[in-house]
Amino acid sequence: MSRIVTYSPSHTLVPTYECFNRCSYCNFRRDLGTDGWLSLDKAKEILTALQGSEITEILILSGEVHPLAANRESWFRHIYNLAALALNMGFYPHTNAGILTFAEMEKLKNVNLSMGIMLEQMTVTLLDTVHRHAPSKVPSLRLEQLQWAGELGIPFTTGLLLGIGETECDRLVTLETIATIHQRWGHIQEVILQPYNPGNREQWQNNPFDLQKLPDLVRQAREILPPDIVIQIPPNLVPDPLFLLDCLAAGARDLGGIGIIDEVNPDYLHLHPDKLKEFLAVYGWELKPRLPVYQ
Numbered sequence: 001m002s003r004i005v006t007y008s009p010s011h012t013l014v015p016t017y018e019c020f021n022r023c024s025y026c027n028f029r030r031d032l033g034t035d036g037w038l039s040l041d042k043a044k045e046i047l048t049a050l051q052g053s054e055i056t057e058i059l060i061l062s063g064e065v066h067p068l069a070a071n072r073e074s075w076f077r078h079i080y081n082l083a084a085l086a087l088n089m090g091f092y093p094h095t096n097a098g099i100l101t102f103a104e105m106e107k108l109k110n111v112n113l114s115m116g117i118m119l120e121q122m123t124v125t126l127l128d129t130v131h132r133h134a135p136s137k138v139p140s141l142r143l144e145q146l147q148w149a150g151e152l153g154i155p156f157t158t159g160l161l162l163g164i165g166e167t168e169c170d171r172l173v174t175l176e177t178i179a180t181i182h183q184r185w186g187h188i189q190e191v192i193l194q195p196y197n198p199g200n201r202e203q204w205q206n207n208p209f210d211l212q213k214l215p216d217l218v219r220q221a222r223e224i225l226p227p228d229i230v231i232q233i234p235p236n237l238v239p240d241p242l243f244l245l246d247c248l249a250a251g252a253r254d255l256g257g258i259g260i261i262d263e264v265n266p267d268y269l270h271l272h273p274d275k276l277k278e279f280l281a282v283y284g285w286e287l288k289p290r291l292p293v294y295q
Helices: 040-050 072-088 102-111 124-128 139-152 168-185 211-224 241-250 273-282
Strands: 004-013 057-061 092-096 114-116 156-162 188-195 230-232 254-258 286-289
Touching: 004 040, 004 273, 040 072, 057 072, 072 092, 072 102, 102 114, 102 139, 139 156, 139 168, 156 168, 168 188, 168 211, 188 211, 211 230, 211 241, 230 254, 254 273, 273 286
Parallel strands: 004 057, 004 254, 004 286, 057 092, 092 114, 114 156, 156 188, 188 230
Antiparallel strands: none
């Protein structure tokens, strides 16, 4: 059995925190009209400071603009320009900007090594609860993104958000759905199993996902997903390191992008990769950096 665990040395650029969705568990979004856009000049300043560091991946993570909004075209153009800037400066962009049109995705392919969107859950009943005010969280819309990425040959990341009202059966159905899509196109690189943890900015304030269930879910995911899909666990969302070790033993092999801050979960800081490396080495695991495209 391989004892290698990977991570991506990453920094996140946020074009805007404004989002027309209002997921009740979100700690990322800002109301429309309350947050400015990251300028290209500021982005260039940030990227210049990162040159020569260990950072290789630039995650472009944006709040979503409504497909019919007047500023949709300028929003998309800004995301494209940020990815192009990062690429031209020697970094490897990975964009997650929510629901895109086929044409938008096709254009972004030219300036990204990989892209992604969380499928979260295929559970339509969540549209009556945590996704009641989140039009782009309709499962069929997000599933379509995975299908289009396959048609376009885009190396893709997706994942499940755990503990937002879904059942154990729902999780397995979502994993099976991802497996079916990958078997057709072979483009899904990794599946994130992301446990919900409450944050200070959200409306929901529910109990965190029961981490005792996580290793078993990793084991089930490893059985359901094709072997070339890597299972990823965000280490900052697993506060008990023993559960992280159990997840690795069950088949997880990646810790995702690790940078200064997790923009989606700002209340949960990452350990520095050197600290993670030291910890894992004690238990016989070797932590290695990787690129946004798996080799």
